[in-house]
Amino acid sequence: MRKSVYKFILIMFIAFSLIVINLAFYMIGIIDMSSMSKLVDKRFATVQKSIDNSNNEIDSIIAQVSEDNLIKAKAISIMMNQSPKAYLDSEELEETRIALSVDEISITDEKGIVIAGTSPYLGQDFHNSDIEKQFLSAIDNKSYTNVVNIKTDGIASQYAGVARLDKPGVILIKATSNYLTQAIKLVGISNVTSGLSTLKKGNLAIINKNSWEYVSHTDETNIGKTVQIAKTQFKTIKATEKGKFKMKIQGVSSYVYYKNYNENIILADIPLSEVYTRRNYVVVSLIIALPILCLIAILAIRKKMIDYKLE
Numbered sequence: 001m002r003k004s005v006y007k008f009i010l011i012m013f014i015a016f017s018l019i020v021i022n023l024a025f026y027m028i029g030i031i032d033m034s035s036m037s038k039l040v041d042k043r044f045a046t047v048q049k050s051i052d053n054s055n056n057e058i059d060s061i062i063a064q065v066s067e068d069n070l071i072k073a074k075a076i077s078i079m080m081n082q083s084p085k086a087y088l089d090s091e092e093l094e095e096t097r098i099a100l101s102v103d104e105i106s107i108t109d110e111k112g113i114v115i116a117g118t119s120p121y122l123g124q125d126f127h128n129s130d131i132e133k134q135f136l137s138a139i140d141n142k143s144y145t146n147v148v149n150i151k152t153d154g155i156a157s158q159y160a161g162v163a164r165l166d167k168p169g170v171i172l173i174k175a176t177s178n179y180l181t182q183a184i185k186l187v188g189i190s191n192v193t194s195g196l197s198t199l200k201k202g203n204l205a206i207i208n209k210n211s212w213e214y215v216s217h218t219d220e221t222n223i224g225k226t227v228q229i230a231k232t233q234f235k236t237i238k239a240t241e242k243g244k245f246k247m248k249i250q251g252v253s254s255y256v257y258y259k260n261y262n263e264n265i266i267l268a269d270i271p272l273s274e275v276y277t278r279r280n281y282v283v284v285s286l287i288i289a290l291p292i293l294c295l296i297a298i299l300a301i302r303k304k305m306i307d308y309k310l311e
Contacts, residue, residue: 009298017290024286028279036275037244040257040268043204044242047266051206066147069160072100073173074145080107081165088116102175103157110168112136126170135161138170202270209263234258234265246272 076096080087087093088107097105097118106117112126112133126132131148138144138161148159157176164171206216207227214222233245233256242259249256249269257268273280 009301010294013290013294013297017286017294020290021283021286024282025279028282029276032276032279036255036270037257040270041242043268044257044259044266047204047206048261051261051264062149065158066149066160069102069158069173069175070145070147070162072102072175073160073162073171075100076105076173077162077165077171080171084166090116090118093118100173102173104172104174106132106170106172106174107164108139108170108172110139112139112170115169131159132172135159135170135172138163139168201274202268205267205269207265207267209265215264229256 076087079096087096093105093107093116097103104117104119106114106119106121106124108126109115114122114124114126116122124132126136131150134148135144135146138146142163142165144161144163146161150157150159157174159172159174161170161172163169203218205214205218205222207213208215212227212231214225214227217223229247233247235243235245242257244255244257246253246255248254253272254269255272255275257270259266
């Protein structure tokens, strides 16, 4: 009789414990996932705001540098209108180039052929260059101005072009700006997620969709590296929606959250152990506590049964 009572109590307690543990595992897991999604949304909103602020600052800097270089190109055009022969002389142009602190000066005729300049490209046809041909409209439009920004190997440079005032043609200057290059590095999006993590071991990153490289990452050593996650994992990459998937990153099972934002993807990878920290803590606590409670209950019932017999 006594053994059957203990057996019944033990079976019922085990069943109760399994139900409680499974419910805790499931319900707290849902709560943890919901909390993590909200946290990631806040992080993404912060990153988006930082990207917008960074782009606005860069646009402002580029606009100022562009205005300065256009003024220099216009100055050459005005001086050449006053003394065209002098400014077709290579030595005169070289002095002007040094005075204006630019890298190159090129002057074309009405056909877009370089007839004077400080670069060794005399006779070059602007039609044959993807950059220079963008300025050919200046031949027929005296009020034409244009600036093209180029970034190569981390160096920012500008091509500023205006129309010749003395004859149909183009005046083009090239200026490599250390100031612009440094400014882009300082306020560019490469610094947006630097040192910014999600929880203790999670990372935030920005991926350029065209080059599929990290343009910003919590770990700065990853900036410029190719993303090892396949594009096929990002189901909504062409949409404005967000998404998530599970995969191993450096051998650690993680959730990867992402959001499409303009030409970039904002990404957060978080180890599962951190996503479900609260659930794991509660479940482990229950696994330890419930057997102890079961033992205490059995001992209490045993004592009552012994006391009852003694009476």
